Amino acid sequence: MRLADVTRSDVLAAVKEFDKLGRDAFLDKYGFGTARTYFLEVNGRQYDSKAIMGYAHGVSQGEFLRSGDFTGGEASVVHHLRRLGFVTRTHRNPPWAWDEIGSAAPIGDI
Numbered sequence: 001m002r003l004a005d006v007t008r009s010d011v012l013a014a015v016k017e018f019d020k021l022g023r024d025a026f027l028d029k030y031g032f033g034t035a036r037t038y039f040l041e042v043n044g045r046q047y048d049s050k051a052i053m054g055y056a057h058g059v060s061q062g063e064f065l066r067s068g069d070f071t072g073g074e075a076s077v078v079h080h081l082r083r084l085g086f087v088t089r090t091h092r093n094p095p096w097a098w099d100e101i102g103s104a105a106p107i108g109d110i
Contacts, residue, residue, distance in 0.1 A: 010056040010057070011081065014047075034048060037090055054066060
């Protein structure tokens with residue numbers, strides 16, 4: 001299993017399948033949860049990067065990878081997507097505890 005074998009057209013085929021099925025159905029069908037940090041951006045839309053790469057590997061190699069088959073993140077999936085010329089986005093949850101959020105927000109806004 002080599003992510004480096006995935007081509008740009010394989011990734012675009014994955015995006016097409018994602019758009020056809022919708023996010024929830026795509027993730028469920030191909031064995032992925034929702035992305036927590038890294039997203040692929042294509043034409044202003046964001047996609048769960050690891051799920052896209054797992055499907056794209058199947059287009060390329062005939063073996064669709066599921067979430068437990070490979071690691072995601074900056075050093076693997078994001079690296080390969082960027083190598084292919086794609087834009088990736090990082091969204092992290094803020095490092096605040098709930099009590100910090102509560103004390104910073106006006107009452108009634110939580």
